[in-house]
Amino acid sequence: MCQTDTVTPVLLDETVHLEEPFASSWHRFDFISRIQLSVPVDVLKYQPGGSKTGITFLWKVERTRTQDEELTQTTRVVSSLQPFLPQYHTRYMKKEFKRKVANVARVTPSIFEAIYQEISHDSSVPSNPLMNQRIQVALLGEPGIIVDLRTLNSGRPGDNFEEFFTKMEEAVNEVTAADDQRHGTAHLSQWLTLEDLIEQVKSKCPEGTRVPSKALVRLQFAPQNPYTRRALNFTSRFEIKYKIQRRQLRASHPDAHFCAALFKFLRLRMYQLRSDIFVLFIDDKAKIPVGEPGEPVSTGVRGRHSIAPSTSQLAALDHDMTSKGSITSTVYMQPNVPSQPGGSWYSGKVKIVVQDSVFQKSTAYRNAAATVRLAQEDPSGWKPIHVKYSDGGSEHRTLLVKVQLSLIAIFKMLELDMLIACRAAPGQSWQNPVERVMAILNIGLQNCALERDKTSEDMENLLKRCSSMTEIRKAGENNPQLAEAWSTSVAPVLDTVAGRYSRLRLKGEPIMTIDAVTDAEEDSVMQVISTLFPAFNPATVTKHQADKDPAFTEWVQKHCRQRQYLFQSHKNKHAVCVDFFISDALEKQQKESGLFTAQHARAVVGCMECSKPRVIYSMRLLSSRHQATLAEALSEDSMDYTCGSHILEPRHGLASAVQVRLALSCGDPIELAYYCAPFGRQDLCAHCGGPQGNTLPSLLEKFKTVLPCCQVCIGAGKMHIVARPYGTHK
Incomplete structure (x- = not known):
């Protein structure tokens, strides 16, 4: 104690501090009671209770301490020792805790005891020490501690089926390599049944090879669920398992990313104009087959459990070959514009037009008439801007002349200031928010079979001669x-489908059904088109005829802008048409091709993606003030230039004075003007922009222009870029 610091507790351990341990508990008590030291100490005795031996702590104190210091020091030492003192709970305490936990969940006794010790710091001896030790290892959460004994199983000695399983492994590896070429997606199952797999492997084995049973082969598969007890029976020697084909594979398209970005920008613009905009997301649901009289045909929706009387049976024809008609459900979703730019667009009013696919075919003019009706019925009042987003069907494809005419008719009939029609890329209709409504509509169509009513005998005989719509x-x-x-025959079917739709809801908002567009409404749309362009018939017009009509071409040039996936129309506010749309920068640059020459090269900027230098051009020499302004703009942290983009914002003072080529991409080589300019480095590779690029003397003898190329690009199969061979005028 003389060597320890003041107020440092020391545990009295008889195995350390005494030459011989105490013979009995009385000797221990007598020793502690009569202990005498050369320094003043405080003594703390802790008695756990029962047959457990008491614990004694001693710590040295100052002789001259006051009474307040004595109380303060003692309290601090006892508080510091409190976490290290063992606790021993009674059986009643454990029983009471177990009774409360049993009201919530069922827990095995061993796990319950481990949980109780973990949260209460109980130091009592566990009832099953071996099991408690195993649970403590699991609670550590270290997977490296536990060994998977299956990895130590090398198989049965002298296995008679090893040759068969070797051939089977080769067959599995062949299929896996083929699937990798499809990025892990297979469209055909390689083996029809387990017997077929065994027969195919057996045909590749030598004569006399022993063939295992189906049960043994199946146990070599990977388990369906590796977390179940049943999975312990599988060896996972072959990475194959039973699977069901999923019908959720999405078709890819090169323009998918572009259309996704276009829709993102469109949503941002709609948010900015939310008080003056009328938005519709439009799509047609998959056609619903209608059976002949007495032959109900299923709607085709994947079956789920439905509520039905226990004495009845839900049944339908097992094929739809007898179906001659179908129902088209055109879904119009008027979304709630979110309060934040990145908010959700998947809530709002949903209205469905249920119509016969035979004599009420979904066309661009019928959709236009329905849009006009919905806009005029909107209780929120007239909106000057209309935005329409749809898929790329024949009635929505903005490149088709009938679709363009229908959009122009909407623009005129609603007296809009602006109309924007955007569509998704082919095979990417899932981007349309209205697609999420289709899953809700399937609830109303599942376990449902439809048939039309019977007409007169003459009409039925006439319909029997027809095999298609x-x-x-x-x-x-x-x-x-x-x-x-x-129409009379299918009217009850249309009412049935519309009634089932009207019982559904989208986020608490009831789904409404509206009447199909009449022929008079469709004729009114075509009448507006005929008034604007009397030279052709809207019902039969073709693109070739429309392009030859001066009235149509002039109207489109003044009011519209059409792109691959976008169609816009704007209203003239002056007698003379104003140029509302921003001119295409790339087309403008192509007209100003004389700008991009070496004599107009003024500076250079690096692409943040490919690191290639790109030349900055200007028709006039930049003054020192303009050079400083340009250098300051290029040095800003927000300046992230990539090939093909503008170098400065349109509002910048030098935006009209300096330009870069917009037709460039990161895959294009460095421009020739860079090497001819005074700031160009002659050792940069034209393909990758890396250093150590050189030119071949043999090529310089044949061509006037030879751009440098590095050894890495040459090794990759790229050649030197050459131009202007000798012996010609160019």
């Missing part, structure tokens, strides 16, 4: 009574 339409043109009879 096209033939029914042709027959209806020759016999107007057939169209009326067919």
Whole structure:
């Protein structure tokens, strides 16, 4: 104690501080009671209770300490020792805690005891020390501590089926290599059944090879769920398992990223104009087949459990070959514009037009008439801007002339200031927010079979001669009574589907159904088009005819801008048409090709993606003030130039004075003007922009222009870029 610091507790351990341990507990008590030291000490005795031996702590104190210091020091030492003192709980305390936990969950006794010790710091001896030790190892959460005994199983000695399994492994590896070429997606199952797999492997084995049973082969597969107890029976020797084909593979398209970015910018613009905008997300649901009289056909929606009387049976034909008609459900979603730019667009009002696919075919003009009706019925009032987003169907594709005419008709009938029609890339209709409504509509169509009513005998005999919707339409043109009879026959089916739709909700908002567009409404749309462009018939017009009409071409040039996935129309506010749309920068640059020469090269900027230098051009020499302004703009942290983009913002003072080529991409080589300019480095490779590029003397003898190329690019199969061979005028 003389060598320890003041107020430093020391545990009295008889195995350390005494030459011989105490013979009995009485000797221990007598020793502690009569202990005498050369320094003043405080003594703390802790008695856990029961048969456990007491614990004694001693610590040296100052002789001249006051009474307040004595109380303060003692309290601090006791508080510091409190976490290290063992606790021993009674059986009643554990039993009471276990009774409370049993009301919440069922826990095995060993796990319960480990949990109790963990949260209460109970130092009692566990009832099953071996099991408690295993649980403590698991609680450590270190997977390296536990050894998977299956890895130590080298198989049965002298296995008679090893040759068969070797051939099977080769067959599995062949299929895996083929699937890797499809990025892990296979469209055909390689083996029909387990017997087929065994037979294919057996055909590759030598004569007399022993073949294992189906049960033994199946146990070599990977388990369906590796976290179940049943998975312990599988060896996972082969990475194959039973699987069901998923029908969620999305088709890819080169313009998918562009259209996704276009829709992102469109949503941001709609958010900015949210008080003056009328938005519609449009899409047609998959056609619903309608069976003939007495032959109900399933809607085709994947079946789920539905509520039905226990005494009845849900049944339908096991095929739809007898179906001649179908129902088209056109979904119009008017979303709630979010309060934040990145908010959700998947809530709002949903209205569905349920129509017959035979005589009420979904066309661009019918969609235009429905859009006009929805806009005029909107209780929020007239909005000067209309935005429409849809997929790339024939009635929505903005490159088709009938679709463009229908959009112009909407623009005129609603007296809009601006109309924007955007569509998704082919095969990417899932980007349309209205697609999420289709899953809700499937709830109303699951476990449902439809059939039309029977018409008169004459009409039924006439319909039996028709095998498709096209033939029914042709027959209806020759016999107007057939169209009326067919409409009467399918009317109850349309009411049934519309009634099931109207019982659904989207985030608490009821889904509404509206009447199909009448022929009069469709004719009113075409009448507006005929008034604007009397030279052609809107019902039969082709793009070739429209392009030859001066009225149509002039109207489109003044009011519209059309792109691959976008169509816009703007209203003239002056007698003379104003140039509302921003001119295409790339087309403008192509007209100003004389700017991009070596004599107009003024500076250089590096691409942040490919690190290649790109030349900055200007028709006039930059003054010292302009050079300083340009250098300051290029040195800003927010300056992230990439090939093909503008170097300065349109509002910048030098935006019209300095330019870079917009037709460049990161895959294009360094421009020739860079090497001809005084600031150009002659050792940079034209392909990658790396150093140590050189030119070949043999090429310099044949060509006037030879751009440098590094050894890395030459090794990759790239050649020196050459131009202007000797012996020609150029």
